[in-house]
Amino acid sequence: MSPLPVILLGGGGHAKVVLDLLRVLKRNVLGVCDPGLADQGIQLWRGLSVLGDDHAVERYAPADIELANGTGSLPGNTLRYRLHTQFTRQGYRFATLVHPSAILGSGVKLGQGVQIMAGVIVQADSRIGDNVILNTRACIDHDGVIGDHVHVAPGAVMSGDVTLGDGCHIGAGANLLQGIRLGSEVVIGIGTTVLTNVAAGHQQTGQPPRAPRRINEE
Numbered sequence: 155m156s157p158l159p160v161i162l163l164g165g166g167g168h169a170k171v172v173l174d175l176l177r178v179l180k181r182n183v184l185g186v187c188d189p190g191l192a193d194q195g196i197q198l199w200r201g202l203s204v205l206g207d208d209h210a211v212e213r214y215a216p217a218d219i220e221l222a223n224g225t226g227s228l229p230g231n232t233l234r235y236r237l238h239t240q241f242t243r244q245g246y247r248f249a250t251l252v253h254p255s256a257i258l259g260s261g262v263k264l265g266q267g268v269q270i271m272a273g274v275i276v277q278a279d280s281r282i283g284d285n286v287i288l289n290t291r292a293c294i295d296h297d298g299v300i301g302d303h304v305h306v307a308p309g310a311v312m313s314g315d316v317t318l319g320d321g322c323h324i325g326a327g328a329n330l331l332q333g334i335r336l337g338s339e340v341v342i343g344i345g346t347t348v349l350t351n352v353a354a355g356h357q358q359t360g361q362p363p364r365a366p367r368r369i370n371e372e
């Protein structure tokens with residue numbers, strides 16, 4: 155059975171990347187819904203018909219289409235989460251999209267609406283929740299457990315056996331030690347190295363280098 159046609163939600167920066175991915179995957183994209191574009195009377199965006207604001211989705215039956223969430227995810231911005239939960243409640247499904255350049259190990263499980271961008275690596279037995287973005291060149295090593303609505307930003311590295319609670323944001327280029335557990339809604343700043351667990355609702359930033367010490371010193 156061929157995949158269902160797709161409607162893209164949002165016409166910003168993340169949506170451009172999602173649209174490129176849909177095109178690489180040769181998905182039939184019916185158009186884009188974006189209140190900003192609709193308000194400006196723009197009819198065509200990157201070759202796609204502007205269907206209207208988000209309510210334009212409701213002209214299609216949930217069984218006939220899939221949605222692609224083109225809204226990005228940054229700390230404090232809940233639009234992506236809200237669109238996912240609202241349309242899921244209405245019976246719509248979000249397409250799970252994996253860039254052909256990504257590498258998925260054995261036993262990897264992906265939730266609904268996961269977006270895996272170019273160059274991502276997900277190693278064996280990792281589980282990725284719903285509406286997660288694994289952004290460009292991110293890495294989830296073996297046995298990772300990634301909650302719903304998490305964004306792992308470009309180039310961030312989760313070592314083996316890392317657990318991220320729902321709604322975490324892992325800043326670009328961050329590094330997490332193996333076995334680290336983050337509670338829900340944790341924010342890790344760009345470039346931060348995380349060596350200890352972080353409780354739910356906390357933010358950790360910074361990169362204090364320690365004084366060098368000789369390895370194997372008695």
Ligand SMILES: CC(C)(COP(=O)(O)OP(=O)(O)OC[C@H]1O[C@@H](n2cnc3c(N)ncnc32)[C@H](O)[C@@H]1OP(=O)(O)O)[C@@H](O)C(=O)NCCC(=O)NCCS
Pocket residue numbers: 229289307308324325326341342343344345346357358359360361
């Ligand atoms: C963690 C983050 C959300 C903090 O944002 P914020 O709460 O608005 O914090 P501010 O920018 O006001 O910075 C507060 C302080 O922390 C410092 N800081 C912020 N992020 C930092 C980081 N990653 N490393 C070191 N210091 C950082 C700021 O320099 C500032 O220091 P000051 O008080 O001495 O001036 C943000 O810096 C971040 O890293 N966002 C992730 C971005 C990302 O992943 N982008 C990719 C998108 S695809």
